[in-house]
Amino acid sequence: MIALIFMIIFFIMIIRRDVFQAIADPTRRQIIEKIAAGPMNLNAIAETFDSSRQAISKHIQILTECGLVVVTQKGRERYCEVCLEQLDEVSDWVSQSKKQWLHRFEKLDHYLQDLKTKTQDDGNH
Amino acid sequence: MIALIFMIIFFIMIIRRDVFQAIADPTRRQIIEKIAAGPMNLNAIAETFDSSRQAISKHIQILTECGLVVVTQKGRERYCEVCLEQLDEVSDWVSQSKKQWLHRFEKLDHYLQDLKTKTQDDGNH
DNA sequence: GATAAGCGCAATCATTTGGTTGCGCAAGTG
C-alpha cells in the first residue's frame, strides 16, 4: 500500500509532462525514431540534425520529463535510450476515441434498420 | 510556375496541419471525446467548457484543418462531427516505434542467450 | 599539465499558441 503511494508520488514527480505534447514536435518524433533501434550518445543524435546540440538536448530533456527517454551517464557521455511504454497512453486514447466514434455508426445503423423494419410494417398495413 | 509553388506552400500551410499537434492540446482532446459520440452544435460544445465560444471555435478550426472534425452548416448552426480516421497516422507511428523498440530487446535477448550458451560451453571445457 | 571532447545551464530572441474582447452578419423568432 505504502509502496503504491510512493509509486504514485514518483510518477507525479517524474512524469510531469504531457506525452501528447512531447510527441507533437516532429523533431522529437524523429529523435524517438532514431534511438528506438538502440541507445545513442547525445552528441551523435545532435549531429544527425541541422539544429544545435543545445536544441536537441532540450528536446531530450522534454522527452525525459515524460518518461519516453531515459538518460544514462557514462563517463563524460550521456546515453539516451527510449522507453516507449508511455506511448500506451496515446494509443489507448486513440483507440478509445475511435471506438466511441465507430459505436456511433453502429447506433446509426440500428436506427436505420429500425426505420427500415417500421417502414416495412407500415407497408404491410 | 511561381503560382504552383505558392499553391504548394498554401496547401502545406493551410490544408495540412499536423495531427500530432492537433491532439497535443488537452482541450482539443476533450472536444474530440465529446463529439465522438455524436455531432454537436458549436455553441453546445463551447458551453461545456470554461473558456469562451471563440476559443473553442478556434480549436475546432484547427481540428478541421487536419481533418479530425468536419463541420456542416445547417441554417445558422454549425454541426461539428469527428472523423477519426486521421488518428491512424498517430497509432501507426506509435505502433511502428514501439515495434522497433521491442525488436531491440529481442536482439538483446538473443545476445544474452548466445552469451549464456557460450559460457556453458566454456564450463564444459 | 595542456588541450580537446561531451555536455548542462542561463540569457536572449523570434515565433507560436491559447485566450480575450469587440464587432458585424445571417438566420430564426416574437
Add this chain to the structure above:
DNA sequence: CACTTGCGCAACCAAATGATTGCGCTTATC
C-alpha cells in the same frame, strides 16, 4: 419589423515554445 441567437473575423495580449549564443564544468587524450 425589431430582436435574439449562432457564429466568424480581426485585433490584441500574455505565456509558452524552439532555437541560438556564451560560459563553465567534467572527463578523456596527448
